[in-house]
Amino acid sequence: MKKIYNVAIVGLGQIGSYLYKEILTKRKEIQKKTGKIINIVAISAKNKNKKRKFKINKNIFFSDPLKLISEKKIDIIFECIGLSDGISKKVVEKAIANRIHVITPNKALIAKHGEHLSNMALKKKVNLEFEASVGGGIPILRTIKEGLATNKINKIYGILNGTCNYILTEMEKTGDSFKSVLKKAQDHGYAEPGNPKLDLNGYDTLAKVKILSALAFNKKISTSNCLMEGIENIESKDFDMADQLNLRIKLLGITEIVNNRLFERVHPCLVKKNTYIANVSGVMNAVILEGMPVGETVLQGEGAGPGPTSSALMSDFLSILRGNIKFPFGLPNNARESARIYDDKNYENSLYLRFEVNDKPGVLSQITKHLAKYKISIQRLIQIPDNTKKKASIIIITHSVKENNSNKCLRSINSIKNIIKKPVLIRLFNGNIY
Numbered sequence: 001m002k003k004i005y006n007v008a009i010v011g012l013g014q015i016g017s018y019l020y021k022e023i024l025t026k027r028k029e030i031q032k033k034t035g036k037i038i039n040i041v042a043i044s045a046k047n048k049n050k051k052r053k054f055k056i057n058k059n060i061f062f063s064d065p066l067k068l069i070s071e072k073k074i075d076i077i078f079e080c081i082g083l084s085d086g087i088s089k090k091v092v093e094k095a096i097a098n099r100i101h102v103i104t105p106n107k108a109l110i111a112k113h114g115e116h117l118s119n120m121a122l123k124k125k126v127n128l129e130f131e132a133s134v135g136g137g138i139p140i141l142r143t144i145k146e147g148l149a150t151n152k153i154n155k156i157y158g159i160l161n162g163t164c165n166y167i168l169t170e171m172e173k174t175g176d177s178f179k180s181v182l183k184k185a186q187d188h189g190y191a192e193p194g195n196p197k198l199d200l201n202g203y204d205t206l207a208k209v210k211i212l213s214a215l216a217f218n219k220k221i222s223t224s225n226c227l228m229e230g231i232e233n234i235e236s237k238d239f240d241m242a243d244q245l246n247l248r249i250k251l252l253g254i255t256e257i258v259n260n261r262l263f264e265r266v267h268p269c270l271v272k273k274n275t276y277i278a279n280v281s282g283v284m285n286a287v288i289l290e291g292m293p294v295g296e297t298v299l300q301g302e303g304a305g306p307g308p309t310s311s312a313l314m315s316d317f318l319s320i321l322r323g324n325i326k327f328p329f330g331l332p333n334n335a336r337e338s339a340r341i342y343d344d345k346n347y348e349n350s351l352y353l354r355f356e357v358n359d360k361p362g363v364l365s366q367i368t369k370h371l372a373k374y375k376i377s378i379q380r381l382i383q384i385p386d387n388t389k390k391k392a393s394i395i396i397i398t399h400s401v402k403e404n405n406s407n408k409c410l411r412s413i414n415s416i417k418n419i420i421k422k423p424v425l426i427r428l429f430n431g432n433i434y
């Protein structure tokens with residue numbers, strides 16, 4: 001077997017530059033653990049002259065990562081650029097075509113092109129590894145593929161985006177607005193400074209959910225549109241209400257098999273304060289997995305950041321160096337079927353609804369009339385007047401209702417003149433609260 005491995009790192013941002021240093025400082029340890037000698041023979045980023053956190057060897061620098069693949073003899077490449085399409089996809093395709101093992105933390109790329117890229121990797125008999133794409137440092141993918149290899153997994157849910165969890169935790173703790181807490185998250189480097197939209201609107205969590213589903217249920221990555229809602233509309237008054245009800249707001253990614261159909265979704269949930277998931281705070285991620293015969297398994301850890309992400313990249317690296325040539329999704333691709341998709345219109349939950357209204361007689365009865373029309377019954381109703389502004393918040397906790405009915409109902413409620421803002425809807429996790 002090969003003794004010396006040539007490595008390339010493409011993308012030297014937060015992740016790539018930390019990884020570069022990590023590999024250099026751990027070369028001896030890697031050799032001890034795998035018997036392999038590591039040489040970083042090429043690195044690439046867009047801008048050669050950019051000031052970086054670590055001293056980079058400019059002699060091995062390429063501004064064009066595709067050129068690096070043609071010109072250097074490489075065994076393993078780390079793709080750390082990001083985004084689902086464009087140069088990162090081209091790099092991975094070209095690397096695999098040239099029989100180079102690929103390791104990537106890029107969830108957007110795997111969630112969108114994982115089938116195509118894994119087919120290529122299987123044909124070329126190289127690894128495509130992406131442990132770092134879900135849950136940062138939490139070894140969730142390897143746990144599913146190896147540690148729980150013969151379990152029948154029914155459901156996985158969790159907090160998969162540290163940015164959102166930080167914002168929700170801070171809003172609850174401080175009472176500050178979404179906007180000011182987002183700014184704080186950006187100042188701390190927890191949220192992207194330019195465009196944090198993909199974290200906040202649930203897209204990032206959904207990409208991770210899709211990867212988890214494929215591995216856990218042995219299905220192809222689903223391409224269907226899923227229920228995806230982010231945290232942008234949640235206000236501090238929702239946290240006050242949640243507190244009164246002994247609940248907490250969390251953005252959850254959930255995937256499960258319901259009646260032999262795959263049901264993936266991402267949305268804010270009201271969870272009971274005494275549950276495990278309610279107490280995962282700040283930038284922490286947690287994944288809860290229900291399997292047979294293992295039962296419930298919980299993995300928690302830092303979900304992002306260069307350290308945890310590099311930890312997962314290094315685990316993929318050592319797996320390859322030890323000669324573990326694996327199916328990217330745990331079994332041959334032709335043994336993974338497309339999932340039949342659950343119709344989310346049948347999804348049933350108790351709902352928290354908040355209506356902002358002009359405080360005028362008859363508004364409440366108009367709302368309840370619409371709810372009755374769609375057979376939505378009320379568990380609890382709270383009205384909070386704001387006398388100075390002649391406005392009020394009406395909070396309604398419903399009994400369990402189908403998504404189809406609540407969607408139609410909220411559309412029709414929009415026609416009520418004295419409702420002054422789009423209603424806020426938060427689903428209660430696991431049914432009723434009482």
Ligand SMILES: NC(=O)c1ccc[n+]([C@@H]2O[C@H](COP(=O)([O-])OP(=O)(O)OC[C@H]3O[C@@H](n4cnc5c(N)ncnc54)[C@H](OP(=O)(O)O)[C@@H]3O)[C@@H](O)[C@H]2O)c1
Pocket residue numbers: 010011012013014015016044045046047048050063064065080081082083087105106107108132133136303304305306309
């Ligand atoms: N940051 C995290 O905490 C985290 C956690 C888990 C997974 N990830 C994933 O890790 C990947 C990298 O994230 P990051 O935070 O390190 O991103 P980043 O800081 O924005 O770094 C991106 C890097 O890609 C380089 N790049 C951009 N276009 C290029 C091109 N055409 N050719 C060569 N290099 C190019 C950039 O070059 P310049 O430096 O010259 O601009 C930069 O070094 C993404 O897929 C992300 O989703 C990140």
